[in-house]
Amino acid sequence: MARDRGYDPTAQGLVLSAFFWGYVISQLLGGWMADRFGGKRVLALGVATWSAATCLTPPASASFTLLLLVRALLGIGEGVNFPAIHSLAARWTRTSERARALALNLSGIHLGSVLALLSTPPLIIAMGWPAVFYISGALGMLWVIAWKLKAANSPEDSGAVTAPELALILADRPEVARAESIPWRRIFGEKAVWAIILAHVCNNWGLYILLLWLPTYLNRTLGVPMARVGNYAVIPWLATFIASNLGGWACDWLLARGLSVTALRKLMQTVAFTLGALPLFVLPGISSAGVAIVLVTISAMSSALAFSGFGVNHLDVGPRYSGVLMGISNTAATVPGIVGVAVTGLILQATGSFATVFYLTAAIYLIGLFGYLLWGTGELKL
Numbered sequence: 001m002a003r004d005r006g007y008d009p010t011a012q013g014l015v016l017s018a019f020f021w022g023y024v025i026s027q028l029l030g031g032w033m034a035d036r037f038g039g040k041r042v043l044a045l046g047v048a049t050w051s052a053a054t055c056l057t058p059p060a061s062a063s064f065t066l067l068l069l070v071r072a073l074l075g076i077g078e079g080v081n082f083p084a085i086h087s088l089a090a091r092w093t094r095t096s097e098r099a100r101a102l103a104l105n106l107s108g109i110h111l112g113s114v115l116a117l118l119s120t121p122p123l124i125i126a127m128g129w130p131a132v133f134y135i136s137g138a139l140g141m142l143w144v145i146a147w148k149l150k151a152a153n154s155p156e157d158s159g160a161v162t163a164p165e166l167a168l169i170l171a172d173r174p175e176v177a178r179a180e181s182i183p184w185r186r187i188f189g190e191k192a193v194w195a196i197i198l199a200h201v202c203n204n205w206g207l208y209i210l211l212l213w214l215p216t217y218l219n220r221t222l223g224v225p226m227a228r229v230g231n232y233a234v235i236p237w238l239a240t241f242i243a244s245n246l247g248g249w250a251c252d253w254l255l256a257r258g259l260s261v262t263a264l265r266k267l268m269q270t271v272a273f274t275l276g277a278l279p280l281f282v283l284p285g286i287s288s289a290g291v292a293i294v295l296v297t298i299s300a301m302s303s304a305l306a307f308s309g310f311g312v313n314h315l316d317v318g319p320r321y322s323g324v325l326m327g328i329s330n331t332a333a334t335v336p337g338i339v340g341v342a343v344t345g346l347i348l349q350a351t352g353s354f355a356t357v358f359y360l361t362a363a364i365y366l367i368g369l370f371g372y373l374l375w376g377t378g379e380l381k382l
Contacts, residue, residue: 001129005061017338018068022075024334030080031327034087035179038153039323043084044144049077051140058130082330087323090315091154094172096255098315099264099308103248106307110241117234174380176319183321186382192317193325193382195375199269199310200329202368205336206276206361207303209344210296211236217354222289232293236300244304251308261316261378269309269376273369276302280362284355302365310372318382325382 002012026046034042053074060070085105093101120132152158154176155169187193211233218224218232251264259267279295286292314325347356 001058001061004129005064007064011064015067015071018071019075019078020334020338022072022077023079024075024331024338026076026079027083027327027331027334028324029327031083031087031321031323031325032179032182033080034084034323035182035321038157038178039084039088039091040147040151040153042080042323043088044147044151046077046080046084047140047147048144050074051077051137051144053077053137054133054140055137057133079330083323083327086314086326088153090319090322091173091176092169093315094169095174095261096172097252099251099255099268099312100245100248102312102315103244103251103304103307106311107241107244107304110237110244110304113237114234114241117230117237121230174319176322179320179324182324183382187318187321187325187328190317190381191375192313192377192379193328195372195377196310196313196317196325197329197332198371199273199306199368199376200333201336202273202364203276203303203306203310204333205340205364207300208336208340209357209361210300212341213344213354213357214296216348218289218292221354222287222292224289232289235293236297239297240301240304243301244307247305247308251312262376263378265309265313265316265378266373266376267309268305269372270369272302272306272309273365273372274302275299275305277362277365277369280358280365283358284353310376313376313378316378317380319380321382 001007007015030042030046050073053070056070057067057074060066086102089098089102089105123132123135150160152160155161155166161169214233214236215226215229218229219226224232247268251268254267255261255264276299279299283292283295286295310329314322314329318325344357347360348354
């Protein structure tokens with residue numbers, strides 16, 4: 001697109017960042033709407049919005065201003081997704097199955113990234129770059145139709161759930177009536193909420209830096225040809241998909257054997273941030289691309305293991321307001337996508353090395369771990 005439309009690197013950066021302009025403003029609204037009116041409609045609206053924006057991208061690219069607006073609309077649509085998913089998960093999942101259910105759902109991020117990395121190059125070669133946007137948008141619209149036909153806000157609202165199934169869910173699920181009002185003062189005064197926010201921000205800092213800057217690191221520092229960089233880039237995403245599901249099952253397995261929810265969340269977060277930080281202390285001394293990708297993969301997998309730590313913790317401390325809580329933490333966690341990526345560029349320009357970037361990211365992981373261990377809990381607070 002940049003080549004066809006004549007966009008320079010500065011323009012490309014603005015186009016990529018425009019997504020976050022919309023993404024950051026719709027999180028809280030999406031969470032409130034999901035908890036108040038039900039996640040089914042909110043998630044359908046979000047997917048329909050970003051699917052439409054995706055289809056509009058090729059024609060909008062003829063006007064730079066219009067392209068920025070469409071990219072921001074894409075962000076607005078995607079911004080409601082995670083809060084709506086968390087709101088639905090609080091109402092549909094049993095406490096004993098919560099980690100694996102949410103991990104399976106969120107692991108779609110990584111699986112989708114793998115499929116996109118593998119499928120888009122041949123699509124572009126065969127049909128041109130606009131086809132990627134049209135096909136992706138059309139698939140989203142088809143999903144919305146299926147969702148509207150099959151989904152429900154809660155098992156109580158679903159005609160597909162049998163009486164024994166409903167009794168089983170309700171016996172192991174806290175009360176999650178729709179939120180008529182949001183106790184903002186209690187939410188922001190709760191240390192457990194700040195533990196989630198801090199962990200989410202630190203986790204996303206590492207994830208964004210590692211995966212967005214990985215191609216540059218492999219090419220410029222380790223000399224991997226750009227033609228082969230994509231092959232390496234798939235590995236961390238595939239590993240995180242596997243790790244997220246294994247982590248969710250392991251977490252629920254330990255819960256069934258008597259470990260407390262608080263101990264489980266802190267254990268998973270400790271493993272996640274420790275595995276995230278340690279490889280980064282080693283990476284600056286590595287000259288082999290194979291060894292480097294192994295270390296980066298181990299570190300990136302930490303974000304997936306964290307789904308069973310802070311990622312599901314919203315449902316523990318405030319299930320009735322889980323959409324709002326996710327909206328709050330994900331709004332804060334968008335900052336690394338805007339600031340962290342830019343700071344990394346400044347560090348690389350000043351030092352010419354990724355060493356400082358890796359050490360800083362490792363330190364941020366450890367800060368997040370300390371805060372979560374200090375303030376985090378699996379107990380119902382809101």
